Amino acid sequence: GAGVSQSPSNKVTEKGKDVELRCDPISGHTALYWYRQSLGQGLEFLIYFQGNSAPDKSGLPSDRFSAERTGGSVSTLTIQRTQQEDSAVYLCASSPTGLFTDTQYFGPGTRLTVL
Amino acid sequence: ELKVEQNPLFLSMQEGKNYTIYCNYSTTSDRLYWYRQDPGKSLESLFVLLSNGAVKQEGRLMASLDTKARLSTLHITAAVHDLSATYFCAVDPFNNDMRFGAGTRLTVKP
Numbered sequence: 001g002a003g004v005s006q007s008p009s010n011k012v013t014e015k016g017k018d019v020e021l022r023c024d025p026i027s028g029h030t031a032l033y034w035y036r037q038s039l040g041q042g043l044e045f046l047i048y049f050q051g052n053s054a055p056d057k058s059g060l061p062s063d064r065f066s067a068e069r070t071g072g073s074v075s076t077l078t079i080q081r082t083q084q085e086d087s088a089v090y091l092c093a094s095s096p097t098g099l100f101t102d103t104q105y106f107g108p109g110t111r112l113t114v115l
Numbered sequence: 116e117l118k119v120e121q122n123p124l125f126l127s128m129q130e131g132k133n134y135t136i137y138c139n140y141s142t143t144s145d146r147l148y149w150y151r152q153d154p155g156k157s158l159e160s161l162f163v164l165l166s167n168g169a170v171k172q173e174g175r176l177m178a179s180l181d182t183k184a185r186l187s188t189l190h191i192t193a194a195v196h197d198l199s200a201t202y203f204c205a206v207d208p209f210n211n212d213m214r215f216g217a218g219t220r221l222t223v224k225p
Contacts, residue, residue: 035158043158043203043215059212091157100146100207101165106157 002026004107006092012113013082021077021110025094032075033095033104034067038088048100049075061086082114117142119206121216128194129224136189136219138204146207147180147187151200152218158203162189194223 005024013019025032034046046059049069060067064083069075079086089109095102118141128134138147149161162171164180164187171178175198177190187204199222205215 042217043205045205045213045215056212093158093160100148100213101163103163104158104160106159108157 004092004094004105006090006107006110008110009108010111010113012115014115015084016081018078018080019082019112021079021090021092021112023075023077023092023094023107025073025075025092026105027073028096029094029105030072030097031095031100031102032069033093034075034077035091035093036088037091037109040085041088046077079112082112084114087112087114117206117208117214119204119214119216121202121204121219123219124217125220125222127222127224128191130195131193133193134191136191136202136204136221138187138189138216140185140187140206140208140214142208143182143185144206144208145182148205148207148213149178149187149189150203150205152203153200161202191221194221196223196225199223 007022032049037043047054047067051072052069064080067077089111091109093104093106095104120139122137147164151159151161162178167182169180175192180187201218201220203215203218205213207213
């Protein structure tokens, strides 16, 4: 079956621009997670959704970051006024149920480069 | 501040040998995760350990969790080249606030 997909696969943007990153989870998966991976900070957990709800947004690096999930399916991570330190690979994962107790299935990631 | 420390960070081993990767963390957590990442690829979930004494095995990899010692191990048995990858551990001490280790880059040589 289809796995987790993310788009775009690569995004190059100029400092100060807004970007939207999209994640399509595996059909029927309740939980969805966003992470980012950078050379400087390593792997970081950003936010998760249980259905359409994100109970805890404290992992988002700043108020320039926001995320939403609609219809219990697709999620969008939006970064406003991008900065060079936002350059990273953004990974999305989904799992069938529950909060971090299931196996997570990862998408291929979106590589964001902020010039 | 929560710290998750893996060691070694780099590991080069010969095929057929055994070795253990260690993951120490600085605060109480009943949940620990192991992931694999191949070069240039995304993450793959290997193990989810949910209680003290949990042990899980998949092929040549076995993971265990000692919550009292705040230690998890990933044991590699009779390594093969296909196991070459970077392995990350992560803990979730505050419910849904995962923290990752820096990763162990494993190279298995013929």
